[in-house]
Amino acid sequence: MESRVRLLRVGPAGAERPAVLDAEGRIRDLSGVTGDIDGDFLAGGGVERVRGTDLGTLPELAPSTRVGPPVARPGKIVCVGLNYSDHAAETGAPEPAEPVLFMKAPNTIVGPDDEVLVPRGSVKTDWEVELAVVIGRTARYLADDEAAMACVAGYAISNDVSEREFQLERGGQWDKGKSCETFNPMGPWLVTADEIADPQRLGLRLRVNGETRQDGDTANMIFGVAEIVRYLSGFMVLEPGDVINTGTPAGVAMGMPEPKPYLRAGDVVELEIDGLGSQRQKVGQA
Structure with missing residues (x-):
């Protein structure tokens, strides 16, 4: 066995x-x-x-x-924004004192190698390699980090695809730029929590058309996995199968000099996280 x-x-x-x-x-x-x-x-x-x-x-x-996607029908996808110090710096934002939270529609989740669609009217579709945490037991008002980690079933790769104009320039609410169809490739695997000795020691990388754009480490999270799960449980009940996207390191298109290399149809995005496999998506047009 x-x-x-x-x-x-x-x-x-x-x-x-x-x-x-x-x-x-x-x-x-x-x-x-x-x-x-x-x-x-x-x-x-x-x-x-x-x-x-x-x-x-x-x-x-x-x-x-x-x-x-390795998990069927998640009840919710909860995301943490600006959770790497280098990513906060590249966007010009201060490091948050508490986790910045937003949601993605659960039906954004697709397979790790499925096509990502640039939405109609989009001019700023961006990439974000992220460590996804999958919840394995109900979590509410957790007392400490140990209790939080006991609720983690495992980990996977997420690409938190984002449309920055929709997110930031269309009257508020990040969800607008986060919930377009195909905007959360996930997988290929759900790796059980016991296989990952320390989720704060994982390298994560992303390439666009073969060029490295992101090369970070979960050690640079402002809020680690345990703190995120514990914190969230005080604001909402986390259910088995829920997914938490824990933030992205520096290297997104939004943080680059003009002209910013936002995604266009025909681009190829490749992602990997140590021990969690890899993804490859071709970009299409909605």
Whole structure:
């Protein structure tokens, strides 16, 4: 049996099936173990059931199968803005005294290699590589960091795609520039929390058309994972399957000199975080 658990969902959009990577990196079908990888799976001992399964007995799926987002139907996506000191500096904003919060529509989540669409009328579509935290048990009014970390099921990569004009120049509310369709590629895997010894020691990188734009480390977060989960639990109830995007390091288009290299149809964006795999998206037009 394999103790390491890297969960994923594969198949056509909207019809993905649950899967797991075995020790050799082969995709194994989990349909006989669970109906999906969702909040009920995470809260109901699903990971433990997978650990207790001989993965070699599960059907193997073709490696060319499309990979979808690793968590089905999250109830909410909560995001933390300006959470890296270098990113706050590049935007001209002071470091926040408390986490800056906003929400993304849950249906922004797509697979890690799915197309990202520039919205109609957009002139400032931007990228943001982020560590995503997936909640595994209900969290409300958590007392301390230990209690917060006990609520973390695992981690994944998110691209918090953002339209800066919609976000900042259209009458307020960041959500306008954050919730366009396809604006949260996620995955490829959900890596269980026990596999990541320290979520504040992960390198994260992003390239556009082969050129490195972001090269940061979660050590530079202003508010770490434990503090974010604890803090959020005092303002809202976090449910199993919820996703938290924890902020992005410097290197976004908005922070660059004119002419800023915002995304256009035909661009290719590649992201990676240590231990969490990689993403590759081609940009299209809505």
